[in-house]
Amino acid sequence: MERIVSKQNTKIKELKKLNTNKGRKKKQQYLLESWHLVQEAINNLPQEQIITIFTTDDQYLKHGSELKNFEVILISEEIAAEIADTSTTQGIFAVCKIFDTSLEKNEYQGAWLLLDDVQDPGNIGTMVRTADAAGFTGVVFGEGTSSQYNSKVLRSMQGSQFHIKLVKEKIENVINQLKTNEVPVYGTELNPEAINYEMVKPADNFALIMGNEGNGMDKKLLSETTENLYIPIKGHAESLNVAVAAAVIMFRIKK
Incomplete structure (x- = not known):
């Protein structure tokens, strides 16, 4: 040796x-x-x-x-x-x-978390672990999102990266394929025109997009979703941390 x-x-x-x-x-x-x-x-x-x-x-x-x-x-x-x-x-x-993968057409089923320009390794790791815990099929790392192979992201995921599928792909491409397969895609935004996440019926097949920590989801992507969701704020905080918001919604809408 x-x-x-x-x-x-x-x-x-x-x-x-x-x-x-x-x-x-x-x-x-x-x-x-x-x-x-x-x-x-x-x-x-x-x-x-x-x-x-x-x-x-x-x-x-x-x-x-x-x-x-x-x-x-x-x-x-x-x-x-x-x-x-x-x-x-x-x-x-x-x-x-390293095996960066994309989704095959027959894989666009199940519950998917899509990360749009999410940059903080701790947030990414927490969301991957939560997706794992909530029974999601996988997580898509979209453009601008920190790499799944970043050392801090690896530590933060705590092994959940081995339990669900992680994919690097353009979010827009994924949305188009999901819609072709009649899979609903939910965006997230603080907007009166969005719907309360509690109004979504729990399901097995859907995608949820979480956006950048400071700027939220890309506006173009928001216009391409099935529905955009918000979490009602009952106290005086302006917003929730993206990983906390993702956890709240994931456990609510995953059947």
């Missing part, structure tokens, strides 16, 4: 590049950090999608029996800290292949 003890090792230098968008695009790989996410990947991804696991001796002693089918490289605590994108690290990482 290979052991790396130098921060100047070529593999370590290449590994650190996966913490950048440019590095991930060039290699078509991404980096998972923490035993929880590595274990989720092992349990849910095809084996060939997990390229290499880098681990400290301590983590290997704890989890080595679950890593026997993968290439494992041992690293020091110092190198683990060098690789990590967090201030404290557990000392275990997995390099995985």
Whole structure:
């Protein structure tokens, strides 16, 4: 089993590049950090999608029996800290292949969450986890939305990315295909012309679009939806956080 003890090792230098968008695009790989996410990947991804696991001796002693089918490289605590994108690290990482996918025509069924220019990793992760919890089929990462392979997004999703389908696609293209398949598409906006989300009958097949944290949904997309929904504000707050609003609506309209 290979052991790396130098921060100047070529593999370590290449590994650190996966913490950048440019590095991930060039290699078509991404980096998972923490035993929880590595274990989720092992349990849910095809084996060939997990390229290499880098681990400290301590983590290997704890989890080595679950890593026997993968290439494992041992690293020091110092190198683990060098690789990590967090201030404290557990000392275990997995390099995985990137497979950006689009939806096939026969997949436009089920409950879908569509993210239009949502940029905060915490919000994205919370919405993916909520979609998972609410029984959604998948989440579409539209234009302007932070990448599902961003390290902060990966941590925030907490493994839910392995339980539902994540797709990178233009929201407009998805709306057109959904409407062709007679699947209702709900937008979200603070507008008197929108309808109260509580008026929507719970269903299994629909799409819900959540927009940018500061600007909301793109106005063009709002004009292309089946209906646009709002959540009545009963107190004095002007609006809800996008992830909170998504959770409220998802659990209400998913059958």
